[in-house]
Amino acid sequence: xxxxxxxxxxxxxxxxLEYGTVSSPRYILxxxxxxxxxxxxxxxxxxxxxxxxxxxxxxxxxxVDDDHVNGLLDLxxxxxxxxxxxxxxxxxxxxxxxxxxxxxxxxxxxxRFRALANRAGASRNLMSRTARAGRxxxxxxxxxxxxxxxxxxxNPRFSPEYLVAVDDVPGAVVLGNLNLQVVGPTKDNLDRLxxxxxxxxxxxxxxxxxxxxxxxxxxALAADSSIPNLSSIMLLAEAGGKRLLLTGDGRGxxxxxxxxxxxxxxxQGSLHVEVLKVPHHGSKRNATPxxxxxxxxxxxxxxxxxxxxxxxxxxxxxxxxxARAQNRSIEIFVTSATAASQRLVVERDPGEYGYQFIxxxxxEHSMVLELC
Numbered sequence: 026x027x028x029x030x031x032x033x034x035x036x037x038x039x040x041x042l043e044y045g046t047v048s049s050p051r052y053i054l055x056x057x058x059x060x061x062x063x064x065x066x067x068x069x070x071x072x073x074x075x076x077x078x079x080x081x082x083x084x085x086x087x088x089v090d091d092d093h094v095n096g097l098l099d100l101x102x103x104x105x106x107x108x109x110x111x112x113x114x115x116x117x118x119x120x121x122x123x124x125x126x127x128x129x130x131x132x133x134x135x136x137r138f139r140a141l142a143n144r145a146g147a148s149r150n151l152m153s154r155t156a157r158a159g160r161x162x163x164x165x166x167x168x169x170x171x172x173x174x175x176x177x178x179x180n181p182r183f184s185p186e187y188l189v190a191v192d193d194v195p196g197a198v199v200l201g202n203l204n205l206q207v208v209g210p211t212k213d214n215l216d217r218l219x220x221x222x223x224x225x226x227x228x229x230x231x232x233x234x235x236x237x238x239x240x241x242x243x244x245a246l247a248a249d250s251s252i253p254n255l256s257s258i259m260l261l262a263e264a265g266g267k268r269l270l271l272t273g274d275g276r277g278x279x280x281x282x283x284x285x286x287x288x289x290x291x292x293q294g295s296l297h298v299e300v301l302k303v304p305h306h307g308s309k310r311n312a313t314p315x316x317x318x319x320x321x322x323x324x325x326x327x328x329x330x331x332x333x334x335x336x337x338x339x340x341x342x343x344x345x346x347x348a349r350a351q352n353r354s355i356e357i358f359v360t361s362a363t364a365a366s367q368r369l370v371v372e373r374d375p376g377e378y379g380y381q382f383i384x385x386x387x388x389e390h391s392m393v394l395e396l397c
Contacts, residue, residue: 026043026044026045026046026047026050026202026264026265026397027042027043027044027202027203027262027263027264027265027267027269027396027397028042028043028044028393028394028395028396029041029042029043029269029300029302029326029393029394029396030042030043030070030391030392030393030394031326031328031358031360031385031391031392031393031394032058032062032066032067032070032390032391033062033065033066033360033361033385033389033390033391034056034058034059034062034066034092034096034328034360035058035059035062035330035332035360035361036059036092036306036329036330036331036332036333036335037056037058037059037062037091037092037093037095037096037306037328038055038056038058038087038092038093038273038274038302038306038328039054039055039056039057039058039062039066039067039096039328040054040055040056040271040302040328041053041054041055041070041391042055042203042262042269043393044200044201044202044203044262044264045201045202045203046202050077050079051079051082051200051201051203052074052079052080052081052082053081053082053083053084053085053200053203053205054071054081054083054084054085054097055084055085055087055260055271056085056086056087056093056094056096056097056273057086057093057094057095057096057097057098057099057100058092058093058095058096059091059092059093059095059096060091060095062095062096063095063096063099063100063103064099066390066391067096067099067100067390068099068100068103068115069390070390070391071100071115071116072115072116074116075115075116075117080116080117080118080119081116081117081118081119082119082120082200083118083119083120083121083122083200084097084100084118084120084121084122084177085121085122085123085258085260086121086122086123086165086168086258087257087258087259087271087273087274088124088256088257088258088273088274089125089126089162089164089165089256090274091164093273093274094164094165094168095164097168098164098167098168098171100115100116101168101171101172101175102171103115104118104175105171105174105175108175118175118177119177120177120178120179120181120182121168121172121177121178121179121180122179122180122183122189122258123165123168123169123172123179123180123189124180124188124189124190124210124256124258125165125166125169126138126162126165126166128187128188129188129210129215129218129219129256130215130218130219130222130256131219134219134222134223134226135162137226137230138162138222138226141226141229141230182194182198189207189258190207190210190211190212190215191207191208191209191210191211191212191283191286191287192211192212192286194206194207197263202264202265203262203263203264204262204263204264205260205261205262206260206261206262206263206287206289207258207259207260207283207287208259208260208261208270208280208283208284208287208289209257209258209259209272209273209275209279209280209282209283210255210256210257210258210259210275210279210283211279211282211283211286213282214255214256214279214282214283215255215256217255218255218256221255255275255276255279257272257273257274257275258273259271259272259273259275259279259280259283261284261287261289261298264396264397265396265397266397267299267396267397268298268299268300269298269299269300269301269302269396270296270298270300270301270302270320270322271302272301272302272303272304272305273304273305274304274305274306274311275304275305275311276304276305276311276312277304277311277312277313277316277320278313278316280304280316280320281316281319281320284296284320294319295318295319295320295321296319296320296321297320297321297322298320298321298322298323299322299323299324299396300322300323300324300325300326300394300396301320301321301322301324301325301326302326302328303325303326303327303336303340303344305335306327306328306329306333306335306336307327307329307335307336307337307340307341307365308333308334308335308336308337308340309337309339309340309343312340312343313343314343314346314347316343317343317344317347318347318350318351321347321348321351321353322355323353323355323356324355324356324357324358324394325344325355325356325357325358326358326359326394327357327358327359327360328359328360329359329360329361329363330360330361330363331361331363331364331365334365335363336359336363336365336366337365338365338368338369338372341357341365341366341369341373342369342372342373344357344380345357345369345373345378345379345380346373346378348378348379348380349377349378349379352379353379354379354380354381355379355380355381356380356381356382356383357380357381357382357383358383358384358385358392358394359382359383359384359385360384360385360392361384361385362384366382366384369382370382
């Protein structure tokens with residue numbers, strides 16, 4: 026058995042891999058969505074798994090970003106309260122996979138960033154209120170602490186320093202009938218990320234720490250849009266001869282690098298899977314038309330509700346145009362109807378282009394894609 030349960034996560038990601046057998050299913054949770062998703066949706070899904078007598082073999086945070094980590098923090102906070110009060114716990118968890126900011130960017134970058142946030146003077150409130158990166162870094166550290174307090178091991182299968190990266194995981198991790206292959210990030214990706222952070226710090230440290238409040242605020246606002254996030258854990262899951270590709274908010278070119286390094290690309294440099302979780306909620310900044318001609322799927326999953334313009338109409342067009350050019354019939358699963366998805370149907374007729382849109386029903390907690 027291999028299924029993908031897509032939990033309603035609005036503008037974020039929250040996915041559950043279901044594997045094993047019908048009589049003895051097993052579960053992996055990938056990301057927890059943004060604020061309110063746990064209370065509104067994920068809690069009910071996990072409760073159903075527990076009531077059926079099952080647990081989570083693994084919880085994975087793809088990367089430290091508010092719209093991926095919040096629901097996991099809500100889950101661990103609830104588990105702590107339940108354990109303290111002697112109540113039945115929402116669900117048992119065997120292990121976490123999660124790369125901290127310190128691991129992905131380096132301790133020197135982390136130290137300089139924290140010093141900047143702590144010493145920002147007049148702009149400190151502005152940064153803490155608007156800089157998603159700073160908030161998400163703290164949330165990632167909090168998740169690590171909460172996992173430790175719950176006696177859940179973090180990255181117990183990986184080294185050095187327990188980093189989840191392609192270079193340190195040369196083969197698939199085997200969990201029952203499931204092969205779980207790490208295909209991102211690579212050490213080269215993380216080195217580029219570190220260089221981007223160093224460039225950002227060099228540009229913004231002095232003006233953010235300026236004694237001129239106006240200059241500091243301008244620099245802090247500029248920082249919000251310039252902080253890169255290229256560290257997503259990306260995974261290829263395989264069971265029963267079926268494969269699905271989980272991409273987090275990674276970039277398409279970085280994914281291809283990881284697939285090549287893992288020896289997973291076909292001789293012509295392509296890969297076909299049954300299911301592709303479209304990178305970064307369908308943002309056109311994370312993929313290209315060539316990417317969707319190279320990495321192809323029967324079913325595409327996009328978790329987005331129109332916030333930040335996701336999914337982009339361009340991305341949707343690239344997907345259906347690639348499929349049409351290759352004479353492939355596809356399905357696109359979306360968690361919410363958006364302006365872009367509605368425009369696509371008008372501008373690229375589904376009958377002519379050979380695709381079908383499947384939207385999660387309003388009010389539903391999740392939808393399931395059954396692979397085998």
